[in-house]
Amino acid sequence: MTIKATSLLSILAIWVASIAAVVANGDSWWLLIFAVLATGAVGASAWRRLGISRLTGIAGTWAATGVAAASDADATWVSIFAFLTTGAVVYSTMKRDAWMQGLGIAVAWGAVALAVVEHGSGPAWMCIFAFLTAGAVSNSHGQMGRGVAAMAWWGATGAIVFLAGGGWAWLSVIAFLLTSASLGFGSFSFPKGLEWDLFDRDDDDERVKVVR
Structure with missing residues (x-):
């Protein structure tokens, strides 16, 4: 059994x-109390390959938590939910290479720090x-849908709260609901090639040429 680099990097990001x-x-x-607890959550599974997706989510969560706590000591309590987020991400079903989901989690927490x-x-x-x-993003079945939704809805929420005032923080509830539903992004995927179909007919049995 070996300790995985992504686990060590996650712990490093926390501290x-x-x-x-x-x-x-x-x-x-x-x-620091919750940093210790989060370290325990990661360290207990240090033998697992967390992957770039979990590393991105954890690093983004704690970077935002650190910014918030440094800005206003009264906001230090967000570290409680940073610890809970760490545990949820580490023990989720998220694929190791689903980096868009990790970015979605980081953007959601970034909106908190910005506010x-x-x-x-x-x-x-x-x-x-x-x-x-x-929790919703890291346990989704796809690799992109909810991650992209989180970046879109939470990015918009963070910008609105930053510009319009803290009274708009309730938009975070809407951002969570829209992300969970993956509204508008449920089947999102990047194009993988160009389908050459200019002269195809409905009864054409030949395979469509794909330019990659």
Whole structure:
């Protein structure tokens, strides 16, 4: 049994973000308690290949948590849900190469950090729905649908809250629901080639030429 690099990098991401936050704002010191718990969640499965998807989600979650805690010590409690998100992601059914899902989780948490930096700890409760979004995204069957949905809906939510004010934090609930439903992105996939069908007929039995 060997320790996997993605597990070590995930733990490193947790501690770099946490220590930086405490250095920037000493009153957020108790963030380290949940950093320890999150480390345990990752370390207990250090032999598993977490993959780039989980690494991206965990790193994005803790980077956002560190920014929020450093900006306002009253928002340090978001680390509770960062820990829960870490556990949900590590023990999810997410494929190791589903990097779009990892980015979706990171964007959701990034919206939380953006709101706290601009408006203080008031909209920090958005982290609850960022956590729920992480659970929905990391346990989806596809590799892209919910990840793309999370980036779209949470990206829009973060921008609106940042520009319009903390009173719009309720949009995080809508972002979670739309992401869970993958509304508009349920069957999203990148094109893999060009289908040459200019002169095809309905009764043409020949295989369509695909240009890759």
